[in-house]
Amino acid sequence: MKYVYVSANCSIFTGKTVEDFKNKGMDLLLEIMHKADFKALSYDLFPAMQEKYLELSLEDRKNTVFELYYRLIHAGTGMETPVVEYSSYARYDDEGSPTFSTGVIYESPLAMDGVRGIVRHIDSDAQTTLFDRCDFHALDVLTKTEKAIVQSFIKNQSRDCIAADLNISIHTVRTHFKNIYKKLDINKEADLLGVVKI
Incomplete structure (x- = not known):
């Protein structure tokens, strides 16, 4: 997957440039995410979130937001920053598979030794939490x-x-x-x- 638009502010948390993101795409995540967080998100938490998402009708999927908590590592300083990412799928193909997503990342006051994933369905007057799970690295045993x-x-x-x-x-x-x-x-x-x- 590739990045189409990346804010110039990306360097604040990551030490990487917009060009780095566009050239390396999702492969850059291996360089800027805390290794244990990347592993927990990639192999366990995000697949579980995706499974919950796929249980929804196509119409409900279009009104679903993913919320992820993890840590980024600044490439230049090594500084660790807890972040929260809000993302959703924005475009779909004829079969209803997502082809484009949008997301924004903020520094998070929630500092934890692990990751958290939330799936929310949003309609005109309410939000419903469909999935909410924290995976703490200390519990890996x-x-x-x-x-x-x-x-x-x-x-x-x-x-x-x-x-x-x-x-x-x-x-x-x-x-x-x-x-x-x-x-x-x-x-x-x-x-x-x-x-x-x-």
């Missing part, structure tokens, strides 16, 4: 189920609700919490919240 438990926990769900949502027993949830604490070398819920702080 956990299993898929353990990560799902942590995601539910940070959304203030009780252990009973987590068990019901994941269709597992409350005893299994308790066992998973013990395993999570052991893997992360922590002792209590407050410690877990410290690991996944946003």
Whole structure:
């Protein structure tokens, strides 16, 4: 994929010029994104967001916005900047596949050791959040189920609700919490919240 328009302000976060973006296209992201963030977005989070997007009708897809939180690394100084990117598909071919997207990136006050992805549907009078997930790099040692438990926990769900949502027993949830604490070398819920702080 190529960039058609890039603001001259791109150099503030990246140390790269407009010409760099236009010449290298999406390949430039490997040079300017935090490596762990790039991997998490490319191989896990964005595909999950795209899957949610593809569940929508073509008309609803045209009113969908992606919100991504990640870190950029300035090529000249090495300075790390947390950013938020808002993007949406702006043009489609005859089969309804996107051919053009627009996006804007701002510095984010949300500094985290990981990435966050949100998919929102916007209509004339409201926004509906269809997908919202944070992937914290510290949790990479956990299993898929353990990560799902942590995601539910940070959304203030009780252990009973987590068990019901994941269709597992409350005893299994308790066992998973013990395993999570052991893997992360922590002792209590407050410690877990410290690991996944946003």
